[in-house]
Amino acid sequence: MEMNRRFQGWIILLIFLLATYSPPVSAEGQIEPVLLIRLTLKPQVTLRGLGPITLFYRSEKDLAEKPHFSSASWQKVEDAAIYHQLSWQVTMVDGQLILHSEQGDLITGDLPILLHNSGSGFELNGADYPGNLILWPDADEGLIILNEVGLEDYVCGVLGSEAYASWPLEALKANAVAIRSYTIHSLGKHDAFDLCAENHCQVYRGLPQAAVFRAAVTATAGEVLTWRGTPINAVYHSSSGGRTRNNEDVWSGLPLPYLRSVEDFDHDGRNYQWPNAYLCSVEELAHGLILPGEQALQVTPIPSVNGERVGFWFGGTSGGRGLKNEELRRLLGLPSANFRVFCYPEQTEITQPIVLPPGASLLFVGTGSGHGVGLSQWGAAALAARGYTYQQILRHYYGTEVDWENYATAVR
Incomplete structure (x- = not known):
């Protein structure tokens, strides 16, 4: 690892530390799982340590396995x-990692x-991230950029990114257990890290400011x-639109x-x-379904x-394709998987097989936000406002036969 320093006007204080590592420990004395979260940040990142920082490097360049700090492959920059x-700008140019401080320090490699x-x-970019x-x-x-973070700090970060501080505490507690x-x-959803920081896994934007999330x-x-x-x-999801869905x-x-359809209270x-x-033409839908050259489109619920x-099943003379509501939601960018579909401009609901001519369109009208399975976050907030405890909320959405355990016994 090549390290160059350019000093401007005065010597930048360099702190020498012997780095020791021990996994985070919970209040109950149980060792927490330590996670690797891949962050999603802008190409240029502003970084500032909130305490003394020690550098380590690794000779392996391929990110093929989880590079936890506890592994022997990290070597201290002595x-x-x-x-x-100091604030540092972090960029990558021509395969080189570049850290440039506001005082002119330069680290490259x-x-x-x-x-x-x-x-x-x-x-990082104005948000606080715990861990390494x-x-x-x-x-x-x-x-x-990977954030190595203890489970409880990560749960707090996700909760602050996925929920509202104005929700009742019991609703936030239910969300915390679900998260x-x-x-x-x-764990292990990805090969080289545990989870990403987006909707594919869970949204994670660092630690929130509101104390209620930590509580x-x-x-x-x-x-x-x-x-x-x-x-x-x-x-879990934001709002089902009146009733959650079966996972299948x-x-x-x-x-x-534990993922059965139940009444929701998110109204x-x-x-x-x-x-x-949302309006989608026959031609746009056929193109999205990779059904080129169709003159008409058969739509079957x-x-x-x-x-x-x-x-729905969509097809024409060259074949067809069936999509569940959730797949349609993602294909068309709809808010939820809870929708009704109408012919347009006739505005008659499609409940039976129908052939749509060229130039026709489909009109999507719905309620809710998200996939609609499991815990409804807005529904949980409504139940908490009625006096439900977080255990009652969780049993409503996940069923009465789920059990509570500590992660120390649940992770085997």
């Missing part, structure tokens, strides 16, 4: 560490580096939901006993009503075993 009160401190964390940071220059993907359970269930996490510390001793896939009606796979939620209807419409 001659210096970064003075933590083509090897991954780890920035370690004693628990004070970092500020890994800066990984990748020839194909550019600069990869923690989903996280434990999803909800602390009050439920270590709690996860299990089914027959295994952490459940505790998916939204995604492929077998029915899960007064911010995301209950779609702000607009697909029912579930209980008769509820869960998708």
Whole structure:
């Protein structure tokens, strides 16, 4: 790892530390899982340590496995560490990782580096992130930034990114347990890190400012939901639009006993009503479905075993394709998977097979926000306002047969 320093006017204080590492410990004395989260940030990142920082490097350039700080592959840069009160610009140019401080310090190299401190964390683009940071220059993907963080801090960050501080505390506690359970269930979702920081996994924007989020996490510390001793896939969404969905009606796979359709109480939620209807022409839909050259499009509703419409089959002379509502939502960018479909301009609802001529359109009208499976966040807020405890809220959405365990016993 090549390190160059350019001093302007005065000597920048360099802090020499012998780095020691121990996994975070919960209030109950249990060792927390330590996660690697891939962050999504702008190409140019502003970084500032909130405490003394020690640098480590790694000779392996391929991000093929989880590069935890506890592994023996990280080697300390013996001659210096970064003075933590400076702001640094982090970029990648021609395969080189470049850190440039506001006082003129320059650190460059083509090897991954780890920035370690004693628990004070970092500020990235104005947001606070706990734990360690890994800066990984990748020839194909550019600069990869990983946040190595304890489970409870991560849950607090996700809660602050996915929920509202104005919600009742019991609703936030229910969300915290769902987030923690989903996280434990999803460990290893990616090969080289545990989870990403976007909707594909969970939105994570660092630690929130509002103290109520930490209070909800602390009050439920270590709690996860299990089914027959295994952490459940505790998916959640913003608002179902009146009733949550069975998992098999939204995604492929077998029915899960804790992801059953239940009544929702999200009617007064911010995301209950779609702000607009969505119009899509036959030609646009055929193009999105990769059905080129069609002159007309057959549309056939697909029912579930209980008769509820869960998708559509679209086809023409060269074949067809069936999509569940959730797949249509993602294809067309709809707010939720809870919608009705109408012919346009006739505005008659499609409940039976129909052939749409060229120039016709489909009108999508719906309620809710998200996939509609598991915990409804706005529904949880409404139940908490009625006096439900977080345990009652979770049992409503995930069923009465789920169990509570500490992650120390649930992670095996």
